[in-house]
Amino acid sequence: MKCTNAIKLNVCSTKEQVNALGLLDVLPYSAAAYVYKAIYKDKADTVHIPHSDVYFVRAALEKHTGFYFPLDRVEAAMKAEGWRDRKGKGRY
Numbered sequence: 001m002k003c004t005n006a007i008k009l010n011v012c013s014t015k016e017q018v019n020a021l022g023l024l025d026v027l028p029y030s031a032a033a034y035v036y037k038a039i040y041k042d043k044a045d046t047v048h049i050p051h052s053d054v055y056f057v058r059a060a061l062e063k064h065t066g067f068y069f070p071l072d073r074v075e076a077a078m079k080a081e082g083w084r085d086r087k088g089k090g091r092y
Contacts, residue, residue: 015068028070050075051085 018024027034031049038047050071058074061067 012067014066015062018068028072029068031071053083053085054078 015024018029023029025033031047035044035047035049038044054071054075057078058069058071061069061074
């Protein structure tokens with residue numbers, strides 16, 4: 001990841017550091033703009049939208065550690081720990 005500011009981004013960055021670089025609303029920290037662009041281009045079926053569990057886990061991590069983790073890192077860690085994004089019948 002290329003940083004254009006004096007603040008170096010890594011996995012252990014605070015929300016304020018991410019915001020200072022203007023990266024709070026872009027991947028991998030937010031999927032919203034990416035999803036909206038895909039919907040506009042009629043390619044919504046090609047976009048990976050993280051499960052809501054990923055957002056809840058990231059919020060809990062930020063609350064307890066003070067660090068703001070990228071969505072893809074949180075999702076990868078959850079999968080490594082055995083979490084599965086099951087969809088459809090028999091989900092729960």
